[in-house]
Amino acid sequence: MTGLRYVYAVCRPFGTPLQSQLTGIGGAPPGLLHHHGLVAVVSQVPEADFGEEALKAHLEDLDWLAATARAHQGVIDALTTVTTPLPLRLGTVFRDCSGVRSMIEAREDDFRRTLERLEGRVEWGVKVYLDPEPPEPAAAVAARPGSGRDYLRRRRESTHAQEDRWQRAEAFAGSLHERLCRYAEDSRLHPPQNSTLSTTPGQNVLNAAYLVPRKHSEEFVETVDRTKGEAPGIRVELTGPWAAYSFTGEGQS
Amino acid sequence: MTVVERREIALVDLLDRLLAGGVVITGDITLRIADVDLVRIDLNALISSVNESVPSPFELLPPPCGPGKAVSPCEPEEAL
Numbered sequence A: 001m002t003g004l005r006y007v008y009a010v011c012r013p014f015g016t017p018l019q020s021q022l023t024g025i026g027g028a029p030p031g032l033l034h035h036h037g038l039v040a041v042v043s044q045v046p047e048a049d050f051g052e053e054a055l056k057a058h059l060e061d062l063d064w065l066a067a068t069a070r071a072h073q074g075v076i077d078a079l080t081t082v083t084t085p086l087p088l089r090l091g092t093v094f095r096d097c098s099g100v101r102s103m104i105e106a107r108e109d110d111f112r113r114t115l116e117r118l119e120g121r122v123e124w125g126v127k128v129y130l131d132p133e134p135p136e137p138a139a140a141v142a143a144r145p146g147s148g149r150d151y152l153r154r155r156r157e158s159t160h161a162q163e164d165r166w167q168r169a170e171a172f173a174g175s176l177h178e179r180l181c182r183y184a185e186d187s188r189l190h191p192p193q194n195s196t197l198s199t200t201p202g203q204n205v206l207n208a209a210y211l212v213p214r215k216h217s218e219e220f221v222e223t224v225d226r227t228k229g230e231a232p233g234i235r236v237e238l239t240g241p242w243a244a245y246s247f248t249g250e251g252q253s
Numbered sequence B: 001m002t003v004v005e006r007r008e009i010a011l012v013d014l015l016d017r018l019l020a021g022g023v024v025i026t027g028d029i030t031l032r033i034a035d036v037d038l039v040r041i042d043l044n045a046l047i048s049s050v051n052e053s054v055p056s057p058f059e060l061l062p063p064p065c066g067p068g069k070a071v072s073p074c075e076p077e078e079a080l
Helices: A052-058 A062-082 A097-118 A138-142 A148-181 A214-226 B011-018 B039-052
Strands: A003-011 A031-035 A038-046 A092-094 A121-130 A186-189 A203-213 A234-242 B029-033 B058-060
Touching: A003 A062, A003 A097, A031 A097, A038 A062, A038 A097, A052 A062, A062 B011, A092 A097, A121 A148, A121 A214, A121 B011, A148 A186, A148 A203, A148 A214, A148 A234, A203 A214, A203 A234, A214 A234
Parallel strands: none
Antiparallel strands: A003 A038, A003 A092, A031 A038, A092 B029, A121 A203, A121 A234, A186 A203, B029 B058
């Protein structure tokens, strides 16, 4: 069987072994490839799935992409419990181990610098949603507008109310972001998520990632938690801790 | 308002990170997403592509370069 090498992450050597039952993409167990004082976390993937044409075709298959992303994340998660991994982007594949070694040699200074910067830090994701507009009171819906003027007035009022809600949500997101930045060394604002894709009710106002030292994580999470009930109609969601996916580049936007 | 809900990671959160974050390396075979900063849009396109077979938002990087090979305009910055 010909196999390609899928690389999940680069780490510094770590003492704790990975859990023995850990599986990566396609159920293959990930292994450690030591080279030049760094470790690449690698598993074998079939060329039939990860060769150029196959990969291209697979990427249009959302189920395949989801399964692959979850397997990738499973390995990164396991690594996060024993070390601070530098995660690679989904779909980084080499022909063989010597290809992986050359890659490490070419990028080692870069890897060391980034690993140093991320050591002992995790990423937290925070999203703020504006809840869907409350339904109009039944009476208002039932009562047909008496005149064109009534109708226009009602529409104007509803538009103003919607603008107010947006402004409040944005102000809330801004102040939350400021508070969270006190515990974070760095932050990234990702584009708001589309509600159809996230299948989460409400509109996404803030979609941020924070790089937080592990020792400050508790305070960070508590700060997010304390926003509970702070603003009506606004929902805050926390995800993480993640490996520092959003902070792997120096000047990344 | 719900905070800190522990549940399976939403795919969209996962893809926000796995397709837009992480170190970009030109592997022997590396996929590149048409516009890495706009995962949201890519996903839209992807989902439409599943439903309506619009063109794929993904393309493959050229194999590691022979010298003088045409370089695509959106070669990732960190590419080797």
